[in-house]
Amino acid sequence: MVAIAHREAPPRRPGRPAPGLVMAGLALLLAVAAGVGLFQGAAETSVRAALWGEGASLRDHVIVWDIRLPRLVLGALVGAALAVSGALMQGLFRNPLADPGLVGVGAGAGLGAVLAIVLGGLLPPAVLAVAGVWTVPLAAFAGGWITTLVLYRVATRGGRTSMATMLLAGIAIAALAGALTGVMIYLADDRQLRDLTFWGLGSLAGANWAKVQAGAPLMLAVLLAAPVLARGLNGLALGEAAAHHMGIPVERVKSATILLVAAATGAAVAVSGGIGFVGIVVPHLLRLVMGPDHRGLLPAAALLGAAVLILADTLARILVAPAELPIGIVTAVLGAPVFLWILLRRRALLEV
Amino acid sequence: MLTATDIHLSLGGRPVLNGVDFTARPGQITAIVGPNGSGKTTLLRALTGELRPRGAITLDGQDCARLPPAEMAARRAVLPQAGAVAFPFTLREVVQMGLSAGLSAARPEVVGQALRAVDLAAHADRLFQELSGGEQARGHLARALAQVWEPVVAGVPRWLFLDEPVASLDIGHQLQVMALMADYAARGGGVIAVMHDLNLTAMFAAQITLLNRGRVEAAGPPGAVLADRPLSRAYGTALRVNVTPPPGHVFVLPQTAAAV
Structure with a gap:
């Protein structure tokens, strides 16, 4: 008897969990990640005593309040900013593989940051006084913004984005930014070289409240503003013409998205160097679980991005304790296979 | 009423529309027909505001470029x-997105009704990307329908602009979609459709504009436009229009004769 292979009825969408449930779960995950991040570390510390001030030693107090806590806050902000800017960029390019780190926006932002570190002293004192600690983040934002604008111009024609063009243009832009960054390093003096080296390590090591203060305003602004674009990005998924027909101010949505991507990437790069793959993996996982609707996706990406980066940072700190891995290595090891998996599943995307 | 006067439009330096006049009234289907490359889709894109042509386009008395x-x-x-x-x-x-763009946004039941109207109610929870070509076309039609669900709101007609709404459909769904368009028009809405199938056009359209190389070859009711001379000129091939006799009359087609 031969089994007859008949085509099965097309699968119905298995009930996606309610967005509220997903958010609650992600918030819980973030809380757990924060707890683990706070309690795990190279130094034996009485965290509880330090937090609640019950006769903790000065050493414990410093470890918790001046080392682990700012690192935790910075990690959460950077993770949220990277994941949200990935989701925004994927919405803008209508492609799940777009990520600021991969297509040169991170490199452009990095060039901006390096320019600010090396040439910042040449700025008029009045400008420096106003920009203050935000000089490097703002310069990174400007670098990321210019890169994204160039990239969109090159890769998108008549509302359609060629994935191949975008990735190749990203390689060219990253190479150019890398070369100019090299020139800056050549020009830098000893003190600036030290700054550049620490910054270029691409990790959350050396997080302090000053860095949080420098990066937080831009990142928080993006996290709060992104959901406003959700409906516009949903419409863009049907194509620019269809979005226009549905009353969406397409050009405004695109410009605002580019600005937000550049701001979040710039601020994240400025305080933590280049951390890859969070922007691809987090939105992709969320689309699998809760669907692609940006109204839920953007806030959820912020929560999951924060949790993922805190956990990755905790791993980076404890795997080779008392030394630590650069966090970029951890996210790449976890993220690159996921990226390849998406690529294999959706090979047709590249043949645009 | 939609009126376009003396529309000129070039794409990539090539003139596509050369002084096209076009009118459509609510309450009936207005079809745009013509050979490939005659400017049908370009005219529709100009009418929807997607392209900005030279000339004036007004929708119920208002300048479209200013809305x-x-x-x-x-x-x-x-x-x-x-x-x-x-x-x-x-x-x-996807249909929900269309609904939220229109005036019926507060009525979630419209999504299901629009899907039933295009015979896709059973597929509501499938992924759009996994639907067949014809199902996707009907899915987009449901989205457009949900956006302007009520054909008339406060005495002002709503409009459907459709670019080849039946091109990828089987004959059953072709007739169903044409009937849906006719029903929307009968309830007071306006329907403008770019069409390839001249038989379906003759069956359902009240007004036809026949384009030929970016100009209007003929415009008017089907009897006037779908005639031997304009069709032959526009399509560049000798075409003959036929009419079947009234019911009950037997007729014989001599073309079917073969050597015995």
Whole structure:
């Protein structure tokens, strides 16, 4: 008897969990990640005593309040900013593989940051006084913004984005930014070289409240503003013409998205160097679980991005304790296979 | 009423529309026909505001170029020729997007009604990307329909702009969609459709504009436009229009004769 292979009825969408449930779960995950991040570390510390001030030693107090806590806050902000800017960029390019780190926006932002570190002293004192600690983040934002604008111009024609063009243009832009960054390093003096080296390590090591203060305003602004674009990005998924027909101010949505991507990437790069793959993996996982609707996706990406980066940072700190891995290595090891998996599943995307 | 006067438009330096006049009234289907490359889709894209041509286009007395996108979206919905959807949205979510762009946004039941109207109610929770070509075309039609669900609001007609709404459909669904368009028009809405199938056009359209190389070859009711001379000139081939006799009359086609 031969089994007859008949085509099965097309699968119905298995009930996606309610967005509220997903958010609650992600918030819980973030809380757990924060707890683990706070309690795990190279130094034996009485965290509880330090937090609640019950006769903790000065050493414990410093470890918790001046080392682990700012690192935790910075990690959460950077993770949220990277994941949200990935989701925004994927919405803008209508492609799940777009990520600021991969297509040169991170490199452009990095060039901006390096320019600010090396040439910042040449700025008029009045400008420096106003920009203050935000000089490097703002310069990174400007670098990321210019890169994204160039990239969109090159890769998108008549509302359609060629994935191949975008990735190749990203390689060219990253190479150019890398070369100019090299020139800056050549020009830098000893003190600036030290700054550049620490910054270029691409990790959350050396997080302090000053860095949080420098990066937080831009990142928080993006996290709060992104959901406003959700409906516009949903419409863009049907194509620019269809979005226009549905009353969406397409050009405004695109410009605002580019600005937000550049701001979040710039601020994240400025305080933590280049951390890859969070922007691809987090939105992709969320689309699998809760669907692609940006109204839920953007806030959820912020929560999951924060949790993922805190956990990755905790791993980076404890795997080779008392030394630590650069966090970029951890996210790449976890993220690159996921990226390849998406690529294999959706090979047709590249043949645009 | 939609009026376009003396429309000129070039794409990539090549003139596509040369002084086209076009009128459509609510309450009936107005079809745009013509050979490939005659400017049908370009005319429709100009009428929807997607392209900005030279000439004047007014929708119920208002200059289309001055209406903001949200206002236009409340007045008319557009079905493009083909529309790939990025990201795994379900059919229901896509139709929901159309609904939220129009005036019936507060009535969630419209999504199901629009899907029933295009015979896709059973597929609401499938991923749009996994639907067949014909199902996707009907899914987009449901989205457009949901956007302007009520054909008349406060005495002002809503409009459907459809680019080849039946091109990828089987004959059963072709007739179903044409009937749906006729029903929308009968309830007071305006329907403008780019069509390839001249037989379906003759069956359902009240007014036809025949384009030929960016100009209007003929415009008017089917009897006047679908005639031997204009059709032969536009399509560049000798065409003959036929009429079947009234019911009950037997007739014989001599073309069917073969040597015995």
